[in-house]
Amino acid sequence: MHIMEGFLPIEHAIGWLGISAPFVVAGVIRAKRIVRERPQAKMMLAAAGAFTFMLSALKMPSVTGSCSHPTGTGLGAVVFGPAVMSVLGMIVLLFQALLLAHGGLTTLGANVFSMAIVGPWVSWGVWRLASRLGASIAIAVFLAATLGNLSTYMTTSVQLALAYPDVSSGIPGAIIKFGGVFAFTQIPLAIVEGLLTVVVMNALSGRAGKVDEIEALCGEVHR
């Protein structure tokens, strides 16, 4: 869920930019190191980023009738790892703004935080936790994608609530307001994205030959 250009007051826009910056810088350093070690990884990172962008441009069958698309952060985090996702996510968000007119420049910091940082890290954490607890791959992937999507949407609700607290009940009231209105579309959407990601991972596992290449790229798994 993108916050549109100009929606956030200037102090909030700068604040979220400041919070996102360390994550993005860490991701940039990591990406630079990957590229220095293996220059050809540049192509792979770009392909991975383009793939993430495409996910957000695909239309999912929607439950509520609204036009909906997968966030793709769950799948991206599980496949490529969350650290790289922060950089790729930021470029993807910039492209979504420039090519699809979703999001914006002053709200880029806030959007990066909810979609390229919180979502991927939650997905990745849930996926690791669920696999360690012995859940089947399908359930782990479903939970990772669904909870990743939900955490993104809840972060956005909190960001909106902090910017526009309710007149009488303050920030908690505003979280209920913003969270409530978008819950109708977002909860079914998160579940659909979870199901979709399971279908994708099932189909992908039939082509396991390329997995180690992707793992080497994300630099997360074997290191």
Next chain:
Amino acid sequence: MTAIDRVAHCNRWRHRSLTEKVVFALGMLLLSVVFPPYPVAVIVLMVTMAATLFGAGIPVRVWLACIIGPVGFLFTGAMFLAIQIDSSGVSLAPEGLFIAGNMMTRALAGFACFLFLALTTPTTDLLAGLRRSGVPPEIVEIALLMYRFIFLLADTSRSMSRAQASRLGHSSKWQQLRSLGLLVANLLPRAMDQGRRLEVGLAARGWTGNMRVLSRTVPLSIPTLILVIVIELVIAAAGVHFS
């Protein structure tokens, strides 16, 4: 996606200097976010709309198509600014409509500024500008490659989707979800393949890790830049005067 990109490549101001367009768009954006919305955001909205539609000659249809989605988000958000909830339930907030109106005006103005940049300047020009302004070249190159891959993947996924549709792949919601999952699962290896093929092709040509691309630099027109800055200063003065 392609509509915005096409317009960005073929508009009257395509070959104006990047600096002029960026100073105009970001300056206006800053004005609309910093000052109280009346009258600054209203002026900014009108000036940027005029620049986009009459100056750069962007078709009104494309501009409207871009703004319709965000406006939906804006209305939902504004609706919830206008109400309050407390122990007695939901009611119209005092000054709620005023706050919502302020927010909507500012967001519309900001979005119009941003849209000006997106519709008049191709993404590749902006990336070249980012490189010149000190963003690490690795990141800019990844972004440039990504931009290229996006269009290749979009073509692939369009033909995959058409093939699925013509084989009753979209006949029910569940079938649609399954088809989409298959499409995504087939898209990832293809994206990776595409990356690998490009890498092999470059390696065969003695590639060492740097991408050198020619970009046309348009000379900066000082009078235009001064005009832009004067307009922005006038609006800023109006903002200071009325706030």
